Amino acid sequence: MSALLEVRGISKAFRGLKAVTGASLEVPQGAIVALIGPNGAGKTTCFNMIAGVFKPDSGEVVFAGRRIDGLRPDQICNAGIGRTFQIVKPFAGLSGLDNVMVGAFNRTVHAAEARRIAFEILDKLGLGPKRDLPAASLTLPDRKRLEVARALATRPRLLLLDEVMAGLRPTETDVMVEVFRELNRRDGLTILLIEHVMRAVMALAQNIVVLHHGEIIAAGAPQDVVRDPAVLECYLGEETEV
Amino acid sequence: MSAPASPLFADRRAIGLLLALLALLLALPALVNSYILSVAILILYFAYTGQAWNVMMGFCGQLSLGHSLYVGVGAYTVAALFVHYQISPWVGVWLAVVICTLMGLVIGFLAFRFGIGGTYFALLTIAFAEFTRIGFDHFDWVGSSGGFFLKVESHGTLDLLNLRGSPTMFYYLALAMCAAAFVFCAWLLKSRAGYYWQAIRENEEAAQALGINTFRWKMLAVGISSAMTSLAGVFFAFYYNNLFPEQIFNISRSIEIILGPIIGGIGTLFGPILGAAVLTILADGITELVAAMGLEIPGVKQVFYGVVLLLVVMFLPHGIWPTLARKLGLGQGSGK
Structure with missing residues (x-):
């Protein structure tokens, strides 16, 4: 399986503050990969570089064999990458x-x-009955679902999910997990997700990449990554049980 | 959002009301005196310009405070061609549209390419209108600050080819422009452009993430809005027969254009029409009333505009139409 998305050593600094340093990761065609890490680790910055919001200071982003770093967000969407926003828009x-x-x-x-x-798509995400309501009146979980629905409507090959499970109840999380599994299995959708909800990460991801202080400190199969001492120390050890 | 009527039903009622309104408007010249007709022409004029401005601000969220620019340049273009070369306004209008669209696109390019948004964009539109006004003040070919005049024909003439005729002719011309603008805007709003514009208005970053080239679509909105507004200028020139840079490019003209849609309901199709009607009728009523009382209060109209604007912003922040539409049982489909 070749990589659909290849991130090679991207870095980004904001006025000297290094947000991401030399991060590399691969998302194979048809895979679900999770990007995890403590708050402020640089996950969303990574996403924004992939999605074209920021141009990386160095490094390259290759999607389906084509360099996409430095393109505008709309061009990247048209290339086949859909995204959601952590702070819903x-x-x-x-x-x-x-x-x-x-x-x-x-x-x-x-x-x-x-x-x-x-x-x-609205039916698929369980928003069918609420489709005529103004988006402003939806609850936060519904607005997160709407973000996903909107991104899916562009028919992406790769979907970037930025904390779409946050704020969902465990049962709702399971429903969303099932939706993404189905999209992955039936439509062959490749997914890269940032997520704090380990319940969702463990259920979905075939690969986990761990980002800490802007650097990737571990990558691999979920069961290996969560046992990695470095990961446990920085992130999982204290408050998350798996 | 209580009891949402079925969209089909709502649309049907809206269309019924619209046809009734159109029939009334078609019969109007036969029913009223020349004073009322002149007020009606003014309403239609503001409804049209409001509709044109609404494409940019209401649909796409780009605030222009300099739409008098397009009225003025459109008016001067056709008037100059007519006076100097006897070119029919039906021909001249094309040049007016081209020039105004280009000016709009230049302003749009400067703003959108260099990330000038919001208030600064509005200031840029004012700046363009202002220096065009100053330019025309010294433009001798079209009379500079002394004014530019079209020959007024006797009242009986009806020369459609050269737009020389009675107020009734101008009334029907304005009505046709309004109706065409309404249909055109309704179509735009339901098309991809309408959706993209509203997306840009609501959240530009999210719009971009959905694959929308926001620069291109904002340019389209500006282009369409300025082209439509230039037609109002053509009407203005031939209806009033005199053009003064000091008047036509004045920022208060731009404000007059945007008051209708703001009071009627920004981003709605009926808002500009309703707002123009409410404002023009009330403002004229006040002026008449003050005159009838034997008083002379200069600027009473402007004060009145201010008061109405204040009241609407305080109590109906979305304008009159959305509230009215709900009361009439017209759904979102028509009120949007």
């Missing part, structure tokens, strides 16, 4: 349906077709 004044239709217009210029795609 719904189109607050628009209905849930309209939110998802915006994403679906990436595939079609016809409103009717975009609406059909949006219906399908």
Whole structure:
């Protein structure tokens, strides 16, 4: 299996503060990879470099054999990478349906077709009954789901999920996990997720990459990574039981 | 959001109301005197310009406070071609549209390429309107600050080709422009462009993450808005027959354009129309009332605009239309 996404030694500093230093990771085609690490480790910065919000100071990002670092976010989306935001950014004044239709217009210029795609995805994520409500009136878990729905509507090959499980109840987490498993299995969607909820990480990820102080300190299969002493020390040891 | 009516039903009621309104408007010149007709023309003029401005601000969230620029340049272009070369406004209008669209795109390019947004974008639009005004003040070919005049024909003429005729002709012209703008904007809003614009308005970063080239779509909004507004300028030139840079490019003209949609409901299709009607009727009513009482209060209209704006912003922050639409049982489909 070749890597769909290859991140090679990317670094980013903000006014001298090193957020990410020489991080490399691979996401194989069809895999689910989790990026974990303590708060402030640089996970979201990594995401933003992949998604085109920031241009890396050095290093390269290769997606499907093509350099994408330095491209604009819309170009990266069109290349086949969908993303969600950790701090959700719904189109607050628009209905849930309209939110998802915006994403679906990436595939079609016809409103009717975009609406059909949006219906399908909203149903898949359990937002069907709430599709006519303005996004501003949705609960936080629903807004997170809406973020996923919107990103999915662009039909990405790789989906970047930034803490979509945060704030969900364990049963809701399980439902979301099932949704992503299904997308991965049936549609062959490749997923890279940032997540603190270990319940979701262990259930989903085939590979875990651990980021600490902007550097990758461990990578590998979940059961190996969570036993890695360095990982335990910096992150998992104190408060998370697995 | 209580009891959402089915979209089809809501749309049908909205269309019914719209047709009734259109029938009334078509019959209006036969029913009213020349004073009321002149007020009606003014309402239609502001409804049209408001609709044009709304494409940029209401749909796409880009605040222009310099739309008088496009009215003025559009007006001067057709008027100059008509006066100097006897070119029919139906031909001149194309040049007006091209020039105004280009000016809009230049402003848009400067702002969007270099990340000038929000208030600073609004200031840029004012700046362009202002230095164009100063430019025209010294532009002798079109009369500079002394004004530029079209020959007024006797009242009986009806020369559609050269837009010379009675107020009734101008009334129907304004009505046609309004109706066309309404249909066009309704279509835009339901198309991909409308969705993309609203996405940019609501959250530009999220819009970009969904693959939207926000620069391109904002440029489109500015281009369409400025092109539409230039047509209002053509109307203005031939209806009023006189153009003064001091008046037509004045920032208060720009403010007048945006008051209608703000009071009626930004981003809605009916808002600009409703706002124009409410404002024009009330402002004229106040002026008449003050005159009838034998008082002379200069600037009473402006004060009145301020008061209405204040009240609407305080009590109906989304404008009159969204509230009214809910009361009438018209759903989101038409109120959007």
